[in-house]
Amino acid sequence: MVDTTDNGFRAAIQSLREVVLPAVDPTHPMAREQIALVIDWLEFQRLRNPQLADRQRAELAANLRIARAVDALGLALAEADLPVTVARGDALLAAPAATYPELLAAREAVEEALSHAVLLAAALPAEDRAAVEQLVIAGSAPVVALQRAWFLPYGLEADPAAIPSLADALVTAAEEPR
Amino acid sequence: MSKMDQQLRDAPTSEFIDRLRARYQVEPELDAMLTRKLARRAGARMVMPDLETLAECVRAMLRETLDAPFELTDPRWLSGGASKLQMCFTLDWQPTAGPRRKADLVVRMEPAESLNASSRQREYDLLTALAGTIPVPETLWVDAEGRWFPEPALIYGFSRGIGKPSLGSRTVVTGLGTEYGERLRALLAPQFVGLLGKLHAFPHETARLDSFSRPPVGTDQTARWQLDRTRRVWAEDAGGPFPLMEVAANWLERNLPVLDVASIVHGDYRAGNFLFDEDTGEITAVLDWERAYIGDRHRDLAWSSSRVVGHNDADGSFLVCGLVPEDEFHARYEAASGLPVIPETLRWYGILNRFQQIQTVLGTAYRIVRLGLTHQTILVTRLEAAAYIFAEELRQALASDTKW
Numbered sequence: 001m002v003d004t005t006d007n008g009f010r011a012a013i014q015s016l017r018e019v020v021l022p023a024v025d026p027t028h029p030m031a032r033e034q035i036a037l038v039i040d041w042l043e044f045q046r047l048r049n050p051q052l053a054d055r056q057r058a059e060l061a062a063n064l065r066i067a068r069a070v071d072a073l074g075l076a077l078a079e080a081d082l083p084v085t086v087a088r089g090d091a092l093l094a095a096p097a098a099t100y101p102e103l104l105a106a107r108e109a110v111e112e113a114l115s116h117a118v119l120l121a122a123a124l125p126a127e128d129r130a131a132v133e134q135l136v137i138a139g140s141a142p143v144v145a146l147q148r149a150w151f152l153p154y155g156l157e158a159d160p161a162a163i164p165s166l167a168d169a170l171v172t173a174a175e176e177p178r
Numbered sequence: 179m180s181k182m183d184q185q186l187r188d189a190p191t192s193e194f195i196d197r198l199r200a201r202y203q204v205e206p207e208l209d210a211m212l213t214r215k216l217a218r219r220a221g222a223r224m225v226m227p228d229l230e231t232l233a234e235c236v237r238a239m240l241r242e243t244l245d246a247p248f249e250l251t252d253p254r255w256l257s258g259g260a261s262k263l264q265m266c267f268t269l270d271w272q273p274t275a276g277p278r279r280k281a282d283l284v285v286r287m288e289p290a291e292s293l294n295a296s297s298r299q300r301e302y303d304l305l306t307a308l309a310g311t312i313p314v315p316e317t318l319w320v321d322a323e324g325r326w327f328p329e330p331a332l333i334y335g336f337s338r339g340i341g342k343p344s345l346g347s348r349t350v351v352t353g354l355g356t357e358y359g360e361r362l363r364a365l366l367a368p369q370f371v372g373l374l375g376k377l378h379a380f381p382h383e384t385a386r387l388d389s390f391s392r393p394p395v396g397t398d399q400t401a402r403w404q405l406d407r408t409r410r411v412w413a414e415d416a417g418g419p420f421p422l423m424e425v426a427a428n429w430l431e432r433n434l435p436v437l438d439v440a441s442i443v444h445g446d447y448r449a450g451n452f453l454f455d456e457d458t459g460e461i462t463a464v465l466d467w468e469r470a471y472i473g474d475r476h477r478d479l480a481w482s483s484s485r486v487v488g489h490n491d492a493d494g495s496f497l498v499c500g501l502v503p504e505d506e507f508h509a510r511y512e513a514a515s516g517l518p519v520i521p522e523t524l525r526w527y528g529i530l531n532r533f534q535q536i537q538t539v540l541g542t543a544y545r546i547v548r549l550g551l552t553h554q555t556i557l558v559t560r561l562e563a564a565a566y567i568f569a570e571e572l573r574q575a576l577a578s579d580t581k582w
Contacts, residue, residue, distance in 0.1 A: 027254060028255055029255060029256075029257035030255050030257045030553075030554075032257075033257050033557075034554075034556050034557070037556045037557055037560060038556050040560075041556060041559065041560070066421070108418055108419060111418070111419040111420065111421055112419040114419070114421035115419040115420070115421045115423075115424045117421075118421055118424035118425055118428065119424055121428075122428045122431075129428070133425045133428065133429070133576075134577075136421045136422060136424075136425050137422070137425060137573055137576050137577050138577070140421070140422045140569070140573055141573065144422075144566050144569045144570050144573060145570070147565070147566035147569070148566045148567065148570065151562070151563035151566065154560060154563040156486060156563050156564050156567060157567065158485050158486070158488060158489045158490055158496070159490055
């Protein structure tokens with residue numbers, strides 16, 4: 001049975017470009033500019049839609065690694081509830097049927113716990129605080145790289161050639177570094 | 179982010195607002211703007227006015243402001259810009275002093291909520307003070323409280339010039355990654371740097387800028403105000419958690435710099451925020467002064483150097499705003515301003531700026547699109563892509579720091 005999602009994107013893009021845009025008042029530059037941006041956005045979503053779940057899965061995996069490392073420091077961060085959040089995230093990551101909304105919610109929960117841990121760490125001795133913060137800084141690298149690869153088609157990067165491919169960025173974020 | 183947090187940000191309670199006001203210390207004028215923003219948010223919606231409606235607002239204002247008859251014709255939209263609504267029109271009127279005039283003017287108005295909560299009165303006061311020193315639009319009238327317009331608005335002269343070259347721009351939004359080419363680069367770069375130097379050396383102490391707070395020199399007050407401003411807006415608007423932002427906030431709090439010289443800070447000085455004559459290469463106007471304040475010049479210096487608004491030249495060297503190599507930018511600025519570039523302070527503001535840029539695109543941009551509060555939702559949505567360029571700059575700056 002055919003999946004028509006991609007066709008829907010194509011139809012919307014063609015409709016705007018070939019029917020709507022030519023009918024827009026040429027003296028209304030904001031309207032014309034916005035239709036062009038909507039077309040651009042739809043083309044981007046069409047390109048990335050098949051990999052939405054892959055992206056969330058990879059982000060969740062990378063954030064879980066940071067959370068495990070921070071928890072392993074054994075500091076006074078109980079209020080951040082890292083162990084419970086990590087356990088839930090791990091279980092979801094291991095579930096092949098995990099849906100996109102579930103992965104998104106789990107990823108946000110881990111980030112929320114990490115943010116809380118960093119806030120709590122500000123009151124710890126300098127060495128302990130630095131250990132937590134540096135784990136977040138280093139561990140964020142693959143997550144940020146993944147986002148830059150994801151949004152590369154928007155053309156905002158000063159040096160696009162320096163950004164890894166989306167496929168490579170997904171693998172790097174998803175997997176434990178060797 | 180919990181559902182409750184999203185609900186609080188979408189429809190702030192007075193307790194939520196008061197909690198943020200107590201926790202984060204900002205300039206009094208900014209406190210008023212941010213408090214107003216949140217107090218209105220639950221009931222606010224962007225209703226895009228048509229040209230005739232806006233034109234009628236102008237007429238209503240001028241009927242009460244001018245003594246002699248006037249004629250407003252040819253209202254038309256100005257495109258570009260992610261923040262304010264702008265309409266151009268032709269006015270034939272009798273000024274208070276001098277001969278009758280006919281000129282193209284611009285109405286610049288807030289949407290229901292924009293990327294930056296800012297004051298049209300402050301913008302009006304500053305442009306009036308800078309006229310004759312920096313090329314700025316001629317300011318004429320201000321509706322600071324939204325008496326005649328749906329939202330606060332400013333009317334100023336239409337400045338001739340373009341924001342990006344007629345050929346060679348790589349993106350839709352003016353200013354991001356603008357390619358000027360060799361000829362224009364050689365003409366624009368000295369002016370770009372020179373005007374920044376002039377602005378920072380401007381004698382603001384004697385200018386009429388009552389709506390601006392003046393941070394004391396020799397303290398960290400201005401840095402603290404800027405940090406708390408960003409933290410407050412992040413708390414008000416954030417779409418989701420971002421642990422790296424909390425790390426940055428901690429670092430910024432621990433390393434606040436002391437102010438050596440108080441300057442007028444543009445707040446968004448970059449390619450795309452000035453107009454120029456493509457034939458002569460003359461900068462005809464510096465625009466978008468809504469973020470301006472009195473504070474530390476390093477804020478502007480670091481802002482102009484953001485990777486998102488520059489690009490590499492053919493040899494791979496980074497050009498600040500696509501105009502001047504980074505290693506020359508500071509030297510030329512010091513010569514133009516007579517003010518030193520202090521590396522430690524520049525570094526702090528570089529990190530603050532990335533922190534603020536992420537707050538803008540993942541916080542405020544997210545919130546105003548979600549609630550439909552701007553006329554540029556589809557343009558503002560696109561800005562998310564820039565967040566992670568800023569995030570990597572932030573991450574690397576923090577990673578390389580030794581002040582742990």
